[in-house]
Amino acid sequence: MGPTDFLLHAMGLLAPALFLAVLLPTGTKVLLRRATPAFPWWVQCVLLLAVGAAVLGGGLWWFGRDGKMATYFTLVMATATAQWLxxxxWR
Structure with a gap:
């Protein structure tokens, strides 16, 4: 596998995490206007991307392949929990 193929595969693996990392803080800003996050928007995106990448990497390691629904369920729950935090x- 060449570097271009590796980059395309990595982008495909991280695409759901990137989508949620941008969607959750943006949706929070639009829908919950009174909510005051602990971090700025871009820090929330980076934090959620890191959590999502860790979950997807763990799912790839645990199941031995990408694209399992259990991994995607865990991705949604982990990023939602990180956004909630x-x-x-909780206050």
Whole structure:
């Protein structure tokens, strides 16, 4: 596998995490206007991307292949939990 193929595969693997990393803070800003996040928008995106990449990497390691629904469910739950924590919603 050449470097171009590796880059395309990595981008395909991280695409769902990137989508959620941008969607959750943006949706929070639009839908929950009174919510005051602990971090700026771009820090939330980076944090959620890191959480999502870790979950997808763990799912790839655990199942031995990409694209399992259990991994995607865990991705959604982990990024939603990280967003909930960054909003300090427990208070």
């Amino acid at each position: 960054s909003l300090r919603a």
